[in-house]
Amino acid sequence: MEATYELLSSQPFLAGLTPAQLDKLSYWTRKSTFHAGTRLFEEGQRADRFWLLREGHVTLDTHVPGQGTQIVETLGPHAVLGWSWLFPPYRWHFSASAVETTLAVELDGPGVRDLCARDHELGYELMRRFVEVVVQRMQATRVRLLDLYRMPS
Amino acid sequence: MTPLRYRVRRRLTETADTVTLVLDPVDEPIVAPLPGQFTMMYAFGVGEVPISVSGHADGGIVHTVRAVGAVSRAVAGARTGDVLGIRGPFGTDWGVPPGGDLVVLAGGIGLAPLRPVIRQAVARRARFGTVAVLIGARTPADLLYPHEYATWRAAGLDVRVTVDRADMSWTGHVGVVTTVLGALPVDPAATTAFVCGPEVMMRFAARALVDRGVPPAAVRVSLERNMRCGVGLCGHCQLGPLLVCRDGPVVGWDRAAPLLAVKEL
DSSP states (O other), rough: OOOHHHHHHHGGGGOOOHHHHHHHHHHTEEEEOOOOTTTTEEEBOOOOOEEEESSOOOEEEETTTEEEEEEEEEOTTOOOETTTTSTTTOOSSSEEESOOEEEEEEEEEEHHHHHHHOOOOHHOOOHHHHHHHHHHHHHHHHHHTTTTTOOOO | OOOOOEEEEEEEOOSEEEEEEEEEEEEOOOOOOOOOEEEEEEEEETTEEEEEEEEETTTEHHHHEEEHHHHHHHHHHHTTEEEEEEEESSOOOOOOOEEEEEEEEEGGGGGGHHHHHHHHHHHHHGEEEEEEEEEEEEEEOOOSSGGGGHHHHHOOOEEEHHHHHSSSSOOOOSSOOGGGGGGGOOOHHHEEEESSSSEEEEEEHHHHHHHTTOOOEEEEEEEOOOOOOSSSSOTTTTTTTTHHHHOOOOOEEEHHHHHHHHHOO
């Protein structure tokens, strides 16, 4: 547990959690490495984990008929990858690929959900952090929806 | 002020709607422009349009022009050997400081007026700490000057590129340009930021930089309004107390923020 505890304590996303909370999370944590081109998950598959990226980049993508596979977003170091494990139906909405060798901390979704259900204080701390990530990505998406670089009409 | 004649020495196609023109004076040259200033480019018989200076070369002047209206289409359509009129330079410059950290944040055609800042940073690299260049575009095909990024990186600049849309052949970043601000290794208090792009993008970028601790006056944005005379006489480019052609286009965020918060000002 020592190694995973150390890994978690160095993650900006988890900054501020107590040692006891990190210790609990460390039971559901493992290191993961993805080589360039590795598919981390596929749209529609069961979403049962999430990652805190340490190095490298991962793309989220989806297939658009007639346009091929389109990248939706790129995530890099310190980003959180995956929130579909949080809510039913626990299915990935997009697919993900490693752009380059990517190091991450992987957490087990059902395990962390169960932990949050039993420890509401830890659950609140995690939800607050996830909501912040979701809000940031939603705001970034709204700006992209404006299509600011299009040819002026 | 009458336009001076400039002949197109070279024409480079940048994207589907944008070209770079290298122009030499036919007679007298204009005063050498500073980074951030603009000129009024005149397509004879069509009209005049304000265009930022994107460089200079061998006594000539470089303009990158996006064809969006009748005049800019005529200017962008100029061929090698064609003659255009130029008045200027006009307006305020970026005011590159003698040192500290620099953040250059460009969206779309906004990279054109920032290229002289980047080139200055490359030429005087040792004077600055971190120099971060953040470039956003609609798609990879819409990126300006992509052939120069390797040179900028080789000079020690932290160049980050992102696009709004891409297929799997793109190995760079996808997302709005503010998302690549990330954990920039800059000292906010010693940072000067230069921001140019669509106004909404500049608002988000300037706020993000200020949130990170960069003083508002050290976040410089390039405003765009209906510049006509270039010398603060006609009033077409008025923005509150500013005449953008004279008091801008480069303005500190401390002055620009309250003006851009007013709808239809």
